Amino acid sequence: MSSDEIKDGGPRKKSTVDILDFITELPDDVRLEIISLLCIKDAVRTCVLSKKWLSLWTLLSKFTFTEKKLSTSIENYILFVDSVVSRALSPKVTTFAIEGGDIFRYDSHIKDWLNFAIQRRVEDLVCISDSCSRICEIPEKIFDCSSLIKLHMRGLFFRDANPPWNWQFLKIIQLGFVPLNDLSVSSLLSGCPVLESVEFYSVNGLNSLLIGSKKLKNLILKDLQNDTGNLEINAPYLEYLNIAGNLRDLQCRLLDVSALATAKLTFTVVCGLELGFKITDCHEYHKSFISLIQQNIGKLRLAKEITMGAWFFEVCN
Numbered sequence: 001m002s003s004d005e006i007k008d009g010g011p012r013k014k015s016t017v018d019i020l021d022f023i024t025e026l027p028d029d030v031r032l033e034i035i036s037l038l039c040i041k042d043a044v045r046t047c048v049l050s051k052k053w054l055s056l057w058t059l060l061s062k063f064t065f066t067e068k069k070l071s072t073s074i075e076n077y078i079l080f081v082d083s084v085v086s087r088a089l090s091p092k093v094t095t096f097a098i099e100g101g102d103i104f105r106y107d108s109h110i111k112d113w114l115n116f117a118i119q120r121r122v123e124d125l126v127c128i129s130d131s132c133s134r135i136c137e138i139p140e141k142i143f144d145c146s147s148l149i150k151l152h153m154r155g156l157f158f159r160d161a162n163p164p165w166n167w168q169f170l171k172i173i174q175l176g177f178v179p180l181n182d183l184s185v186s187s188l189l190s191g192c193p194v195l196e197s198v199e200f201y202s203v204n205g206l207n208s209l210l211i212g213s214k215k216l217k218n219l220i221l222k223d224l225q226n227d228t229g230n231l232e233i234n235a236p237y238l239e240y241l242n243i244a245g246n247l248r249d250l251q252c253r254l255l256d257v258s259a260l261a262t263a264k265l266t267f268t269v270v271c272g273l274e275l276g277f278k279i280t281d282c283h284e285y286h287k288s289f290i291s292l293i294q295q296n297i298g299k300l301r302l303a304k305e306i307t308m309g310a311w312f313f314e315v316c317n
Contacts, residue, residue, distance in 0.1 A: 024052050028059075036062050041070055044084060058089040063117075064126075067100030078106050085116050093117050097126035104129045104136040104155060111139050121147035128176075129155040135177070143167075153178060165191030174199040181205040189213060200224065201245065211235035222267075224250060233257065243267050244309075251292050254299040263300050266309035 023031060035043045035056065040063055046053045063084065067077045077100055096117035104110060110127070117125055118141050125148060129136070138156045146168050154176040162184050170192045180188075180203050189195065194215055200206070201222035207230065211219065214237045223245035224231065233241075234255040242264040243252055249270060257263075269289065300306055 024050060028056065032056060032059055036060055039069060040064055040084065041080070055089075058087050060088065061090045061092050062095040063088070063093065064095065064097040065099070066097070067103070074101055074103065077103070078109055081113060082109060085113055088116070091120060093120040093122045095124040096122045097124075099126065099128040100130065102129065102131040104131070107136045110136050114139050115141060118142055118145045121145070123147055124150040126152045127154070127156060128152065131155075158184075162187050167192045168194070170195055172197045174201075175203065176201040178203060179205065182208050185209065189216070206231060208232045209235065211238060213237065220244070221252075223247070226250065246270070251289065252296075253292060254296045257299055258302060260300060260303045262305045263303045264307040265296075266307060268309060 023034065026034075031053075035046050038046075040060075043057045043060060046057055047055070065077070065081050065084075067074065070077060070080065072080065081098065093116075096113075098110070098113060114125075114127060118139065122145065125145075127136075135155050135157050138153070138158055140159070140163075143163050144166055146166060148167050148170045150172045151167070151170060152174040154174075155178075157179055165188050171194055173188075173192070173195065180200065182205075185200075185206065189198075189211065193213070195213065196215055197218035197220075198211075198216060199220040199222070201220075201224075203223075204225045205227075206224060207226055207228055209219075209232070211234070216235075216237065217239040219233075219235060219238055219240070220242045221244070222242075224247060229249055229251060231250055231252045232255055233252060234257075235241075236256040237259050238257055239259055240262045241257065241260055244264070244266045245268070247267045247269055252267075
């Protein structure tokens with residue numbers, strides 16, 4: 001036992017400095033893995049610890065910029081992301097996520113950040129604006145980013161109405177407030193041969209969803225609208241289907257969904273009277289929905305789990 005231990009009456013507890021010294025002596029790749037578990041702001045702050053930590057964070061491959069978590073103004077958020085992206089040195093980016101309020105009014109910055117991630121072969125890409133007041137154009141280079149495995153975009157648009165999708169390894173995609181139609185979705189599905197899960201939310205323009213891929217097993221639809229008031233879903237290999245949100249008067253018709261194991265139809269519909277339609281008998285208006293329910297229930301007879309929303313009982317009453 002050391003003299004310090006005798007004086008103190010027992011083993012000396014390790015201080016924060018001791019622990020920091022111990023971590024500092026670890027190999028660079030181990031320390032990099034440790035700071036990658038921190039939020040991006042704290043990871044960057046490690047540069048003040050010592051010379052060994054000064055530029056370590058610049059080798060990070062995971063970048064998640066969430067405005068709310070950074071607890072800062074939108075202007076400081078833009079400056080912070082700009083600073084990190086301009087100093088980052090890692091040749092590979094596995095995760096790149098930007099999410100904030102009205103960030104799309106800084107569209108030139110958004111494009112630069114996305115190009116940064118695309119050039120470094122990003123695998124998991126997230127670009128979300130919490131505001132619907134603006135949309136941002138997607139850089140054309142993204143369509144050749146074959147490294148993508150997961151993609152979540154909200155509030156962006158394509159210059160080309162039917163872009164050349166080329167995402168050979170993409171498995172999961174979420175698109176919200178993105179202009180889509182039957183042709184663009186068909187092209188998207190054919191350009192993503194290993195796609196396993198699709199989510200479309202707050203999307204207008206879909207009238208028919210034909211999914212022939214044996215790999216695509218999960219489909220989530222939320223808050224959809226179109227001009228015809230009808231949406232047909234033909235997906236013979238789909239195993240999970242979730243239709244949620246407010247569909248107003250949109251009627252979803254299931255065609256071939258014979259492989260479904262789980263169906264969650266928790267969406268809400270709105271009576272034509274509330275929508276201002278010129279109808280005199282609410283019950284007559286509901287007849288078409290009742291007929292549709294009967295047809296869809298028949299299509300779900302092989303499903304193991306079925307969840308119905310309140311709309312089911314409202315329409316049937």
